Amino acid sequence: MSTEENQAVDDGDSLSMVDVLAEQSRMQEDASAVLGDSDEQNCTYPSGYVQRQALYACSTCSPTEPAGICLACSYQCHEGHDLYELYTKRHFRCDCGNSKFGENKCKLASDKDDKNTENKYNQNFKGTYCICGRPYPDPEDQAEDEMIQCVMCEDWYHGRHLHAKLPDNENYQEMMCTACMDKHPFLWAYQVCGQAVVVKKESADDKAVKVEVGGGEGEEPVKTENQQPVKVESTSQTATVSEGSEPPAKRMKTEVGEGESGSACKVKKLCLLEDLQTREIPEKHCGAFWPEGWREKLCKCDQCLSMYKAEGLEFLLETGDSVHAYEERGRGKNPGLTDSEIEQSALSGMSHVQKIEVVQGFNDMKTELREYLKSFADSGKVVGPDDIKAFFADLEKKKRRRMGVPQFQCK
Template identity: 30%
Template structure:
């Protein structure tokens, strides 16, 4: 039978559990975010509910406690679905029943499917680190980004490396310092970049496509199908001269072809906090284009993908890893700015909602007990104090023989004491 040792050790162990709980859940989860409207916030997918919809942090804890859930991490412009008619499970925090959120976007993540490989995510078997795209906010395996060879076996994975980049920084909060569990370092490690944008999103943003493969916008490429993958960061020409020809570059958009001359946390806000002042963002119409010259290797990859040329597309997917300070490096001339302004997260850090701090977080067991008493009506508080004093006296009387005889209090002894209390027995 395991022994409890001394009461001091037992109390110390309980205090440690309280501290660990405060670090794990430091926020107060008593308010659904539905009333805040569409915001950027952590979203949880409930697998138990029949309809695949998203929950805010508070509802994931207060309303779906016993349900199986997957954390999708931050999603922008998202409104909690818990109090809506889309989820039959009633919301305990937002009492009014609301209509379905028609503006929410439910991508493949809401079917528990991730990455361009469309593999389901199983935290118990997935071994690879996954990285979140700043733009579409989907998650990608390192092997699918050509950062490593896909592991042959599946073991428990580490915390996802949220290079969530919009958050070029929120990413950093969620980002795992280690690479995939038990695997060698990837071609591009977490310390090498600040934000990740998948190839599909790069292709849809003209200025970002223009910067791809230049300094500070790293790509992963290879010279031939049988070559090793390597980094393309604008510091080297990239391919052999024979691989890229003038004809490969003819289709580059003329508007993009003009030649040109560890990290802070993302901003967060609370529902009752002061509104953060936004930086005024505008183009510089009279300025010359300062964007770097397009990297011929990168542009050949994009053209190959658009032309569905297997040979060219196999040289790289077109994903981009942006290094620290990338927002300050954009050219804001009349040609480059329009495609950036349609994606505000490319120009300034996004605010991410976090629940307010829990006033009880970090309090000791004694302090938590006193806080609970203070919230009770006076007559009930007095009854509670009397009951506690009675139990204390009984416990002291029960433990006195152990102290006098030098015996260790076992788990069975403690259980016997509380069983006796429940039966109303007195005198030991």
């Protein structure tokens, strides 16, 4: 091999090491995002129904009934068992050691109810996913397809089974499956207009009411509480509607609560949903993708709040419910820690056997990486960033094939 070729390989190897470290950092960040906001030392049962947490299902202890266990119990109570990694679920209380587990009691929290009546289970607790009800990876399906989690039912779906085109550049934060959109069709109205409508009054002495109107075309008629029609130009900015010289009796009525300052007031809110439903909404039978911040634009009038409660959708208004919010909390739990500190923290919650398995896995990765890079050196080919990404992607597939968990794609 010529000096130039040796130099090229050396340069390629130098570049590849940078990429290896970058990929390792990315994988650590992903692990922190998924597990960082979950307690690895203590069973979460005493905390009640946790807003969102990492969960697992043990087919060894509960082969017939669906049951979920928390992160700490997966380490301390189910070592060596066959587990399904469920990623995260909302409003769930750890089942470990209850009546679904027979004689297998929880080692971390023994005083538990027989059943957690508010827990919700789906087919994921049995290791199957999507409308096709297949495992992941599926030995009978060779098609390359990512799996995406529905924000409503929290099942995982193949992209091709959503009957909807993935947004360009994956520019979305959450997805709802076809069945959930069919179950809650009012949500299609929010796909027509992405802006919110809010009516508010700055103080009791103001003679102007601020109205924020969605970005439709033309002018939008808006009615105040006394049913006086006011036209404001449709805009994404805040519009000011003046009440002119109308007598006080005809001004928009405000309600000042006891103990509140005179500047604090409440105004009956317009129903954004009713406004959006006056527009043409095409009938669809498919999944829907939602951009960042879409939940904030849901109508919060009394009528809509009652509807959310009746349909079991109150979680949509909780800022900490989304997977994105959960992952951000996880990433923020250990800011600025070195790689060795992160590794030590992770190992501290594992048993001796689990630590051995982790070390063995790391050694296996080093061996595979060494062989992978050697093939480039033997052929004189420079190793590039795409080659390293391909190596880790293949490594991840092998891992998931062993564990039987979906390729997480949750915004």
